[in-house]
Amino acid sequence: MDSMKITVLSVIVFLLIALEVVMNSYASPHLFLITVLSIFTVVAAGVLVSEVIKGYKQSYKE
Incomplete structure (x- = not known):
């Protein structure tokens, strides 16, 4: 259960960072979205x- 949660969270973090990089290169005016x-x-x-x-x-502990 915990390892599953950690895997899902790391995928989400990776996708958010990738999305941020893409938006930084294409959508500089949208500073609010990037923030x-x-x-x-x-x-x-x-x-x-x-x-x-x-x-x-x-x-x-175990």
């Missing part, structure tokens, strides 16, 4: 990191 994407990417990466840490703590 929103950046915020989403940071939040998703934060959640991913906390899930990974939680998984390591759980496996360390």
